[in-house]
Amino acid sequence: MSAGDCSPNTPASSGAVRTDASALTEVDPSGIPFAQLDPALLRAQRTSIKWTRFPADVLPLFVAEMDFTLAPEIRDTLVARIEASDTGYLDSPGPLADAFAGFARDRWGWEVPGAYVHLATDVATGVVESLRVGRPAGGRVALATPTYPSFFEMFEEVPFEVVEIPLTIIDPDHAPQARLDLVAIERAFASPQGIDAFVLCNPHNPHGLVHSAADLTRLAQLAAQYDVFVISDEIHAPLTHAGVTFTPFAPIAAAAGALSVTTTSASKGWNLAGAKCSVIIAADEAANRLLLQLPPETPVRASILGLHAGVAAFAKGREWLDRAIAQIEANDALFAELVEAKLPGVRYTRPAAGYLAWLDFSAAGLGENPHERILTDAKVALNDGAAFGEGGAGHVRLNLACAPATIIEAVDRIAAILPGARPA
Structure with missing residues (x-):
């Protein structure tokens, strides 16, 4: 559709x-x-x-x-935190884990264990730090392009070679629509050089593409078969349009036996880009063991104001x-x-x-x-x-x-x- x-x-x-x-x-x-x-x-x-x-x-x-102006629920929450001088450090997602889990359950049918939710400054940090613990030796990381330009900047922080796998464009001369090129993805995964990690943009930026459950299932199967660590950036997911079904990658990855984590935030859905608070969610226990190795500074660098804004967004906004x-x-x-x-x-x-x-x-x-x-x-x-x-x-x-x-x-x-x- x-x-x-x-x-x-x-x-x-x-x-x-x-x-x-x-x-x-x-x-x-x-x-x-x-x-x-x-x-x-x-x-x-x-x-x-x-x-x-x-x-x-x-x-x-x-x-x-x-x-657009901030949601009143978020504005009032931030004012209350400032009035309480609540501007200290964090070491865990605290109430944000339950708030996100409730939103994921109600909107997407995704049951997220609270222990699988980890805190980070922003989604870029979530991607980079997940790569560090998931593939510490570096290697080759694949992207479906064209995609979010900052991905290329993020990868300058880690020892990865970037492999671009262009999307398939359907009906380019009239009403173009994009789709993952699963044939090309499998070819890259199976190549002699292989692929160590794949960063999935779900929904895909800049096309606003909501990947189908079938395409995500095939991607997860390929990731499991070729031992590719998948990081799914789902920051635009709350903004899925009416009548369209968004499918989180984590449950599909867990079912296929693929190693995967999800990075997301309230920042795009509720206009909180500068609030600096995101979450990294493990798809299963194996992925969670990796995220438990995140450096202690990963949660500490997140903003307490961003955390409370995120709680208000997911729970009240x-x-x-x-x-x-x-x-x-x-x-x-x-x-x-x-x-x-x-x-x-x-x-x-x-x-x-x-x-x-x-x-x-x-x-x-x-x-x-x-x-x-x-x-x-x-x-x-x-x-x-x-x-x-x-x-x-x-x-x-x-x-x-x-x-x-x-x-x-x-x-x-x-x-x-x-x-x-x-x-x-």
Whole structure:
């Protein structure tokens, strides 16, 4: 099932494009009027790299941070912890283990033993530290590309050679959809050099691909057969769209006898990127024995404020999350309509999870580096697809977690620089 098939907000007709953002929705998931999330206002209020990296005339839609305001449940929890001067060190996940386990059980049917949950600073730390204990001698680590660029940066910390295994792209000329290339994965696993570890992005960033249970089962079988340690990054899983089934990798890995851990956090689902708290979950007892070897500093470096924010998110922030997903789906539908109407030659891979839009500009007439042209000429900051590994050149990634008016403005700016652009 494609993301377009499962979104309840997919346009039903080919009529006029909706350019009146107020007719779509008026408030963000916290009930804040979207007029208050105008980028010019946010730039004066917020201090993350999203708002400070580029000049004021650039529309920032590059980094995976939401423009939406924090869930009130999280805001109130953080205020209460500050008022209590509760800013000390941690040495375990404490209440976060139960909060995550409850969310995993209720949303995905995944029963997570509390003892299998370990604390880390962020998902990047979880990936790196898991590799250190799971494959201490290093070796070859495989990725399905194009994928999250920071994976390549993470691997500079550990003695691994990176092996890129491109995704299979279905119907690339019309409505592209991605899938794991299991034939190529098996070939790499079975090669004389072999593969020591595989980092699975589930759901896959930047495509918003929710892997099928069948594909994950085959991956687990191959990992067990060839003794490949699988680390599943599931940070975007809470943002799975309505009507789509997310499948955690850990239960499948345990059933297949594959060694695996999962790294995840509330940071993407609830806009807590800078809160610096994540969890690493063992798939079974063998994986848990490895995670018990994590350095003591791994949990200590996590933020106590991030931990309490995560507890509030998983236990109390579910209604906010559902509203956020509904808004992202509406934004995706609007964006798809705008791309079709105003960006000739651009192909959009519609996500089934998350708020990241993956766009192929290779046939749009902006040359070999569309990212640079869009930044320089349209004053819209996106992510350069070339940084995502093999298969990413000619693409850009755009953030949809913002006010609808921001999406409309971005498309209008980009449309104005396309050689074959149609008038608005």
